[in-house]
Amino acid sequence: MPKAVGTLMLRIHYKVMAVLNAIGTAWVGGITLLICSDILGRALFSFPIIGVPEIVKVSVVAIVWLQMAHTLKIGGHLRSDVILGRLSRRGRAIMNLIAYALGAVIFGLLVFSGWPTMILAWEMGEFEGELPVRVPTYPLRSIVLLGAGLTSLQFLLLAAEVIGGMLARSAEERR
Amino acid sequence: MPPATLALLSVGLVFVLILLGVHIGVALAAVSVLTLWCITGKFSVAISLLQTTAYSAVMDYVFAVVPLFVLMGLFSTVSGATRELFTSAQVLLGGVRGGIGIATVFANAIFAAITGVSVASAAVFSKIALPEMERVHYDRKFSLGIVAGSAILGMLIPPSVLMIVYGVLTEQAIGKLFIAGILPGLVVAAVLSLGIWAMVRVTPRLGGNLAEVRRFDFRTMVRAAAAPWAVMALVILVMGGIWGGFFTPTEAGAVGAAGGFLLIVIKRTKLTLRGLWQVLLDGGQTTASIFLLLICAQMYSRMLTMSGLAGNVTQWVSALPIPPIFIIFGFIVVFVLLGCIIDSTSIILLTIPLMHPIALKLGYDPLWFAIVSIVAIEIGLLTPPFGMVVFAMRSAIGEEVQVEEIFAGAVPFILMLGVALAIIIAFPRLSTWLPSLM
Numbered sequence: 001m002p003k004a005v006g007t008l009m010l011r012i013h014y015k016v017m018a019v020l021n022a023i024g025t026a027w028v029g030g031i032t033l034l035i036c037s038d039i040l041g042r043a044l045f046s047f048p049i050i051g052v053p054e055i056v057k058v059s060v061v062a063i064v065w066l067q068m069a070h071t072l073k074i075g076g077h078l079r080s081d082v083i084l085g086r087l088s089r090r091g092r093a094i095m096n097l098i099a100y101a102l103g104a105v106i107f108g109l110l111v112f113s114g115w116p117t118m119i120l121a122w123e124m125g126e127f128e129g130e131l132p133v134r135v136p137t138y139p140l141r142s143i144v145l146l147g148a149g150l151t152s153l154q155f156l157l158l159a160a161e162v163i164g165g166m167l168a169r170s171a172e173e174r175r
Numbered sequence: 176m177p178p179a180t181l182a183l184l185s186v187g188l189v190f191v192l193i194l195l196g197v198h199i200g201v202a203l204a205a206v207s208v209l210t211l212w213c214i215t216g217k218f219s220v221a222i223s224l225l226q227t228t229a230y231s232a233v234m235d236y237v238f239a240v241v242p243l244f245v246l247m248g249l250f251s252t253v254s255g256a257t258r259e260l261f262t263s264a265q266v267l268l269g270g271v272r273g274g275i276g277i278a279t280v281f282a283n284a285i286f287a288a289i290t291g292v293s294v295a296s297a298a299v300f301s302k303i304a305l306p307e308m309e310r311v312h313y314d315r316k317f318s319l320g321i322v323a324g325s326a327i328l329g330m331l332i333p334p335s336v337l338m339i340v341y342g343v344l345t346e347q348a349i350g351k352l353f354i355a356g357i358l359p360g361l362v363v364a365a366v367l368s369l370g371i372w373a374m375v376r377v378t379p380r381l382g383g384n385l386a387e388v389r390r391f392d393f394r395t396m397v398r399a400a401a402a403p404w405a406v407m408a409l410v411i412l413v414m415g416g417i418w419g420g421f422f423t424p425t426e427a428g429a430v431g432a433a434g435g436f437l438l439i440v441i442k443r444t445k446l447t448l449r450g451l452w453q454v455l456l457d458g459g460q461t462t463a464s465i466f467l468l469l470i471c472a473q474m475y476s477r478m479l480t481m482s483g484l485a486g487n488v489t490q491w492v493s494a495l496p497i498p499p500i501f502i503i504f505g506f507i508v509v510f511v512l513l514g515c516i517i518d519s520t521s522i523i524l525l526t527i528p529l530m531h532p533i534a535l536k537l538g539y540d541p542l543w544f545a546i547v548s549i550v551a552i553e554i555g556l557l558t559p560p561f562g563m564v565v566f567a568m569r570s571a572i573g574e575e576v577q578v579e580e581i582f583a584g585a586v587p588f589i590l591m592l593g594v595a596l597a598i599i600i601a602f603p604r605l606s607t608w609l610p611s612l613m
Contacts, residue, residue, distance in 0.1 A: 021459035022452065028242040028432070028462075035429035039422070056425065057236045064233055064470075067463035076460035077198045077467055080517050084196040099197040106204050106225070113219070114226030128234075144230050 010157070017070035017150055024066035031059055051133030058128055058135045065147030072103075072154045089169075093162050100159035107152035111145050118145055178214045182484035185210040189475070189525065199521050203471035207478040214482060224474055232473040233466060236425055237342075237349055241469075242462045243428025244334040247413075248290035249454050250435025252299060254444050256406040260285050261303050266391055266399045273375035273382045275311065276321040277368045279304040283325040284364040285403075287332035288410040289431070297326035297564045301571040312383035316584035317374070319568070323581055324367055324588025326564045327553045330519070332360035333414065334428070336465055337549050340523050343469060344476060345531045347541060350417045350424045351610045355542040357414070358605045359550065363595040370591040405441055409434040418613060465520070472524040479528055489532045499537040503544070503600075506530055507551045514555015518563050522552050546606040550596045557585045557592075 034052055042048040071077055084095055118141040120126075126141070127134040185206045192202035204225060212221035251257070264278035271277060282304075283296055290296060300322045308318035330337045333353035342349040375382035391399065413431045416422035422430060439446055446454075479485045492502060506526075513522045527548065534544040556564045565581045599605055 018456065021463075022455040024462070025242070025246070025455040025458035028246050028458065031239060032243060032246065032429045032432040032436075035426055036433045039426055039430065053236045056239045057234055060236075060238045060242075061230060061234050063242055064463060064466040065229075067459035068467065070456070071460045071463035071467075074456070074460060076464045077200060078464055078518060078520065079196055079198045080193050080521075081196060082516055083194055095196045098195065099201070102192075102197055102205055103201045106201050106208070109208070109222045110225040110229055113222040114229070117226060141230065144226075148229065 013150075013153070013157075014073065017073055017154070020066045020147070020150075021070035024063045027059060027063050027066070031056055051129065051135070054129040054133050054135050058137060058140060061140050062143045065144045068147040069150035069154050072151055072158075090166075093166050097159055097162045100155045100162065104152050104155035104159065107148045107155060110148040111152065114141065114145050114148070118142055178482040179484045179487045181210055181213055182479055182482035185478070186484075186525070193517060193521065198467075199517075199524075200467035200471040203468075203475045203524065207471070207474040210478050210482065224477070228470055228474045228477070232470055236423075238466075238469070239425045240334070240349060240428045241336070241339055241465055242458065243425065243432050245458050245461045247334075247428065247431035247435040248295065249458055250432065251289045251406060251409070251438055252295070253446065253450065253454060254435065254438035254442050256289070256403060256438055256442075257282070257286055257299050258303055259403040260406060261300070261307075263400045263403050265307065266396050269391075271372065272379075273371040275304070275308050275313065276318070276371040276375070276382070279308075279321050280325040280328070280364055280367045280371065283328045284332055284360065285406070285410060287328040287330075287360065288334070288414060289406065289435070290329055290334075296329035297322065297567040298571040300326065301568045305572065308383070314381040314383070316580060317381045318584075319576065319581045320584030320586070320588050321371060323557055323564050323568060323585045324591065325364075326568075327556060327592065328360060328364060328367075330553055330556075331356055331363055331550065333357065334424075334431075335549070337519060337523060337552070338545070340465070340469060340472070340520055341527060341545050341549065344472060344523065344527050345541065345545070347545070350427075351542060351613065352545055353414070353424060354418050354610045354613060355546055355606045356549070357609055359546050359595075359599045362598055362605060363550070363592065366591050366595040366598070367588065370587065370594075374587065405438055409438065418609070420613060468520055468524060472528075475524065476528040485529055485532060488529050489536055492533045493536040499539070502533065502537060503539070503547070506534075506548070507596075510548065510551040511555055511558070514552060515558050519552045519556055522555065523548070540603055540607050542610055543603040543606045547596070547600055550592070550599055554589060554592045554596070557582075557589050 034049070034055065038049040038052045079099065084092055087095065118138075121138040121141045125136065126138045128137045129135055188209075189202050189206045192206065193199055197205075208221045208224060211224055212218055215221065261278060261282040264281040265275055268274040268278045268281070279300060283300060286296055286299070304322055305318055308321070309315070329335070333356045335353070335356060338352040338356060339349055341347070342352045409431065412434065413422075413427045416430065417424055417427045438444075476485075495502065509526065510522060513526070517525075530548070531541070531544070535541060559565075559578075559582045565578060565585065568581055569576060569578050
């Protein structure tokens with residue numbers, strides 16, 4: 001049942017992207033709490049929380065890349081449809097194919113070029129900030145690549161969808 | 176080929192790719208990598224730009240403002256604060272000529288202080304304000320124009336996504352940009368309100384039947400007018416906090432997001448698990464789409480700097496034998512023209528890395544130039560064929576309205592915004608006074 005397996009994998013892929021996206025926003029909620037308690041601590045008990053700026057700074061990277069792939073899936077990334085909207089179905093399919101292929105390549109290259117840096121970061125236990133506030137950043141490197149990898153995959157899936165549509169239509173026309 | 180020529184070609188290529196429908200971030204990244212590859216001759220150097228920018232370009236405390244303010248906007252909208260704002264303004268202004276229209280502008284101005292995107296305002300007010308105006312028989316095009324025109328305030332009155340992007344590109348303090356936008360935003364709101372009032376005065380038919388405007392007894396009036404106190408308090412806390420130096424913009428964002436959540440609690444708005452899930456996904460979408468642009472725009476502006484194009488253009492333009500203000504006018508023409516083909520964030524990404532150094536070299540105040548550019552670019556949101564606000568309204572209203580109808584309705588409002596822009600250009604103090612007190 002290769003087809004059923006494929007559908008299942010696709011559904012898992014979509015679910016994973018959505019969950020990562022939600023984790024990203026929940027993470028923003030976490031930062032909100034952290035910063036607010038820092039402000040309250042500072043104002044009421046003159047007892048600020050140490051390391052909040054470092055944690056916030058590092059979190060931004062994680063949040064963004066957790067949300068990147070799913071945003072593509074739901075059509076959130078900006079593109080202009082001035083010309084796209086005026087094309088025939090066939091023209092639109094070709095332009096979409098170009099756009100998706102280029103996206104897959106760019107995000108694929110990102111993963112490719114970032115891989116050695118990620119391995120190195122894990123090996124040496126990369127961190128941000130000075131003692132006593134050391135925030136480990138090697139997991140971040142992996143989150144960036146995970147997000148970019150999923151985005152590249154999603155671009156490929158979109159491209160495959162376009163090709164599938166084109167094939168189905170030409171088969172129909174032949175009939 | 177000298178690097179600067181290559182870079183110039185690449186600017187053209189970005190435009191072509193964007194017009195072809197390539198995702199804007201992808202177009203910027205692809206062209207940056209390609210140009211860098213040509214300049215350095217090393218593919219590995221070129222693609223390492225991707226991974227270093229993806230990681231280090233976003234690792235900044237200031238950038239947390241984006242997701243935090245996005246969350247604030249989402250929570251406040253879910254809490255129903257928008258409708259309260261509108262009803263309150265409507266109760267207060269109901270008897271005035273074009274009162275519901277002016278109420279829309281007022282409510283938008285305050286809603287703008289909790290949201291950073293015009294598109295959000297356009298969608299929300301299409302659902303809230305349009306039916307009210309329809310009920311008292313406002314001219315249809317006129318009411319569509321009011322919603323479209325006042326949605327512009329969303330990106331003018333801080334927090335504004337455009338200001339954040341602008342600040343990042345030009346390395347200016349985002350807090351100062353926010354504060355600089357307050358008075359010009361109020362000027363735009365005032366011009367729009369006066370414009371609506373004047374239009375209805377000249378052609379009463381536009382403003383429908385005043386006799387049909389809902390009348391309230393005194394107690395309901397007071398209650399409705401005072402209902403949005405919590406949102407108002409939140410807005411004052413957040414903006415006042417930045418202005419007074421109590422909060423960094425990031426901290427203000429966190430306070431705003433927490434406050435937005437409190438609004439939901441105070442109002443006892445029903446937030447189902449499903450609704451919460453939707454808020455989480457929506458927040459992610461808005462944040463990630465802005466950040467993809469921010470990341471890729473930094474690749475692009477790094478490439479422009481490395482190639483020396485930015486420096487060359489600055490020297491060339493500032494040596495032109497024409498009065499500097501004409502160069503600024505030229506920029507505005509470029510903004511408005513570009514506004515006809517691409518969206519406002521992309522315009523900032525493509526032009527500001529080149530224009531900002533020129534404006535500085537010509538001796539203009541960077542805050543003033545920032546606000547002038549943002550207002551001019553915002554006007555592009557209303558011009559066909561790529562008026563994002565107009566499309567957002569269309570998708571919020573549905574099939575029963577034609578895009579052309581909204582564009583037609585927006586024409587007088589484009590003129591009003593032009594007047595507001597002229598005022599902001601003529602009086603730089605409007606943009607620089609409040610930040611100078613910080």
